[in-house]
Amino acid sequence: MQAELVDRARRGDREAFSVLAAGAVDRLYAISRLILRDTELAEDATQEALVRAWRDLPTLRDVERFDAWLYRLIVRASTDVGRHRRRWRAEVTILPNEPSQSDGTSALADRDQLERGLRRLTGPQQTILVLHFYVGLTPSEAADALEIPVGTAKSRLHNAIEALKAVMAAEARSSVGAVREGRMA
Amino acid sequence: MTANDSLERRITDHYAAEAPPRAPDWVLGSTLDAIDATPQRRVLIRVPRRFPNMNNFAKVAIAAVVVIAVGAVGLSVLRPPTSSGLGGQPGASPSASASTPGTSPGDSRKSPPALTGTYTSARYGFTIAYPAGWVTRPATDTWTTGVPDFGSTTGDVIYDPALQDHLWIMVASQPLADGKTATQWVADLLSGLGGGGLCDGTPVPVTIDGNDGRQCGSPAAAVAAGGRGYAIVLYVSLDDPSVAAAYDQAYFDEILATLKLQPQNAVDSVPSASP
Numbered sequence: 001m002q003a004e005l006v007d008r009a010r011r012g013d014r015e016a017f018s019v020l021a022a023g024a025v026d027r028l029y030a031i032s033r034l035i036l037r038d039t040e041l042a043e044d045a046t047q048e049a050l051v052r053a054w055r056d057l058p059t060l061r062d063v064e065r066f067d068a069w070l071y072r073l074i075v076r077a078s079t080d081v082g083r084h085r086r087r088w089r090a091e092v093t094i095l096p097n098e099p100s101q102s103d104g105t106s107a108l109a110d111r112d113q114l115e116r117g118l119r120r121l122t123g124p125q126q127t128i129l130v131l132h133f134y135v136g137l138t139p140s141e142a143a144d145a146l147e148i149p150v151g152t153a154k155s156r157l158h159n160a161i162e163a164l165k166a167v168m169a170a171e172a173r174s175s176v177g178a179v180r181e182g183r184m185a
Numbered sequence: 186m187t188a189n190d191s192l193e194r195r196i197t198d199h200y201a202a203e204a205p206p207r208a209p210d211w212v213l214g215s216t217l218d219a220i221d222a223t224p225q226r227r228v229l230i231r232v233p234r235r236f237p238n239m240n241n242f243a244k245v246a247i248a249a250v251v252v253i254a255v256g257a258v259g260l261s262v263l264r265p266p267t268s269s270g271l272g273g274q275p276g277a278s279p280s281a282s283a284s285t286p287g288t289s290p291g292d293s294r295k296s297p298p299a300l301t302g303t304y305t306s307a308r309y310g311f312t313i314a315y316p317a318g319w320v321t322r323p324a325t326d327t328w329t330t331g332v333p334d335f336g337s338t339t340g341d342v343i344y345d346p347a348l349q350d351h352l353w354i355m356v357a358s359q360p361l362a363d364g365k366t367a368t369q370w371v372a373d374l375l376s377g378l379g380g381g382g383l384c385d386g387t388p389v390p391v392t393i394d395g396n397d398g399r400q401c402g403s404p405a406a407a408v409a410a411g412g413r414g415y416a417i418v419l420y421v422s423l424d425d426p427s428v429a430a431a432y433d434q435a436y437f438d439e440i441l442a443t444l445k446l447q448p449q450n451a452v453d454s455v456p457s458a459s460p
Contacts, residue, residue, distance in 0.1 A: 014221070022213060025216070026205075026207050028208075029212060030204040030205055030206075030208075034203060054220040056226055057225060059226055079331075124330070129196060133200055147332065149373050161192065
């Protein structure tokens with residue numbers, strides 16, 4: 001069914017493309033939102049990816065690879081939009097270092113800690129984590145979406161997890177140090 | 186469960202909780218409005234322009250089929266209408282058709298313009314000669330991932346103003362990542378080009394401005410010098426076979442021969458013109 005729609009859209013059928021876009025927009029938006037961590041930028045990137053999909057669809061040789069191709073487009077659009085606006089990195093640097101004081105539960109504190117750790121990763125590291133752990137792509141599929149060799153995707157995924165562990169461990173150590181020095185409430 | 190398993194489970198759960206379930210409705214609406222005004226690329230057929238694994242007999246056979254097909258089309262167009270029954274007027278002779286301009290492969294081949302223009306990249310550190318009459322469009326963003334295409338803002342694009350995204354040259358460069366050798370960078374770049382359908386065939390060695398690079402038959406090339414990697418692509422749409430025939434590997438080689446790498450002049454972050 002989807003392959004038939006892709007084939008029709010590839011030959012200029014706007015109605016067919018509308019159906020495909022309606023079926024993909026939520027998924028693409030979620031991916032971009034997780035990568036960029038910014039609602040407005042994710043909206044822009046989602047639109048950009050879908051317009052590029054329409055424009056370049058005739059170049060897609062294998063209609064069965066439409067979904068994988070869309071992942072590539074949303075990653076590319078998110079990267080472009082994030083870089084263009086110069087807000088992605090800025091948002092990372094202005095985040096507070098202190099753990100949230102208002103959670104009150106260890107589960108929320110854990111989530112806060114993970115969120116802060118993720119935000120300190122580089123854009124490419126965040127992107128491959130989203131593709132692997134949210135979209136469920138294998139390193140090989142993620143490599144395709146990122147337009148990089150499989151070996152690079154594997155090492156980037158490994159490095160992202162290690163970097164996240166290191167950031168979280170460093171934060172845990174500084175929290176303990178702060179408690180010992182009486183700086184925490 | 187290991188510490189890694191635990192962390193990976195936490196990441197998965199975190200993304201599941203954080204992902205927005207729906208995009209705002211207007212995102213789809215404005216996208217569909219935008220595509221109403223957006224033409225699709227006109228790519229009719231996409232096949233490798235070169236056939237590296239094909240034997241000579243097959244090449245000759247395909248060439249013969251093409252010649253026969255062109256001749257048949259020419260005959261059908263040029264022959265005056267005839268009645269299908271007895272007593273009809275004789276059609277044009279094959280020899281008359283064959284002598285008509287534009288029907289032989291040799292005549293249909295267009296000559297690409299001479300490389301009389303010179304482009305100097307303020308961002309990526311190179312100069313290159315380009316076809317007369319083409320238009321240059323410098324990159325406005327720094328290239329870091331993927332391979333820039335015609336619509337990207339991260340590649341220096343030089344294009345035929347009439348054919349636009351059907352005929353263009355793209356050159357971009359970037360610093361080699363820490364620890365990555367020139368050979369690795371070139372191999373990775375061409376691998377990426379292959380994934381995007383821009384690198385047909387097995388890459389072969391090529392010398393660019395005295396540096397060892399590799400190129401594939403799409404045509405596209407990659408080379409590294411002075412700690413920077415350079416990507417060079419000549420994109421020729423296959424819509425028009427005569428254009429595709431003219432802008433061939435030999436022409437790409439001519440362009441590559443004019444490429445001067447100046448990695449010392451590259452800047453990886455050019456200030457925006459706007460405040």
